[in-house]
Amino acid sequence: MSKRLDGKVALVTGGTSGIGAGTVRRLAAEGAAVVFTGSNAAAAEALCAETGATFRAHRVEDASAWPGLMEAILARHGRLDFAFANAGTERGDSSVEDIEIEGWNTVIGVNQTGVMLTVQHAIRAMKNNPEGPTGSIVINSSMNANRAMGNYVAYSVSKAAVVALTKSAALHCGNRGYNIRVNAILPGVVETALITNLIDASADPAAMRAGYESMSPMKRMARVEEVAALVAFLASDEAAFISGGEYLIDGASTAGMNGL
């Protein structure tokens, strides 16, 4: 069996760590030529050496930086088949009562406007693919789109907003007759460096780890590789009839109440 993503060109935003880096690894392993973005050049260099992917320093919320990124991808690869709108932040987030406007603007800028710009530029590139408008776009939302957190208002709002963005973009592509699919994934707690650093830095790491693990009745966090596997499935032609959907990968965290 040939590799599922042979010959495909993929873009991953926020690819230097966590789910993004895991997805760069998986897409490359399945045969895709991967371009990823972010700001941590040292981490990026190691990932490029490991996977053969290429890195571009780029901030998703900077609208003026998008045309240059896409021109570089198209100049080198001549096409775009897949985009993973993954870059996200919770920097400066807080409760609705306490959040500063700067924190709100940061989170909404990256998680919402940045995702919109990613989808917009991906569609503009994909519609010019040599065999016609084709491609797949996956947006990294969160289970918090369905279950908001009181102490992370901007994050919760942005993750719900991008689910609506997913559906609007999927319908737009349908209206235009593009064979471009747009879907969202809604991960639960994923054991990324971000989370393990929080655990290690806390006063009681064991209790904090147990707290994260107990979010799912499976009593564990997701592994980065597990989320990357779902992204790869949605990127592949296996998912050719999947569009406008939201795919939970949360170990039943939001399937209901755990009971007594």
Next chain:
Amino acid sequence: MSDLGAQRLKGKVAFVSGGLRGIGLACVERFLAEGAEVVLSDLDAADSETVREVMAGLGQAASYVQANVTSEADWQRARDEIVARHGKLHVLVNNAGTDLTGPVETLAMKDWRRIMDINVDGVFLGVKTLVPLMAESGKDFRGGSSIINVSSIMGLVGYNEVSAYNASKGAVRMFTKGIAIEFAQKQMPIRANSLHPGFVVTPLLHAGFKRWVDKGFAEKTDDLIDAVSGQTPLGRLADPAELAGGAFFLASEDSAYMTGAELVMDGGWTAQ
């Protein structure tokens, strides 16, 4: 990460109800291609021509058991056959189903009862009967055993004159979430997810469209297929093999953290 180029269900045993046609048969074929051993069931007699023809095309790794999903005794017999032949079960696709359409005030109680028997009781009985075996077998693989309950987009949204089918497929969706939490809570190595096909080119769809033509909703079934395609953002119906791709993903270790979730494959229909 599993070996991406290899047969990714090697060593696994799967059971597919309603496996002779449509989405069920496509799942059987895909699982076999991925290296699984598959037992399939349907209503047809084991010595019928249909069964002989289908099984001849599937090869030695597939076997057939005649079973009615509404019968607990049939499920127990199917389980005994699975145990005798393979000793294990890692994947269960509760696919067998039927439809019922018409204005709610015209639906006969016996027809309502029949669709609930097949679409809801059949899923319950399959899970109830096979869970102990799947819990034991699930220790063999990362991600454990996998139950795939075939619901529908009609389990997510209502549709004109499809109320009974809506109710049955909605029940499958929530039953799946309930067992997903139950198994995870007990640390049993079984995941459970629902699959939600949109309009798929199957014998069931053709039969349903033919009934609509007979009722005068359209001149011919092709007109209905064109109409549905036009209403689907991706502009077409699905092929059963595409649904089998989704079932394969849920059966494989790639979906190891997915349980209690819904895999919607509808070409964007429910995003509208």
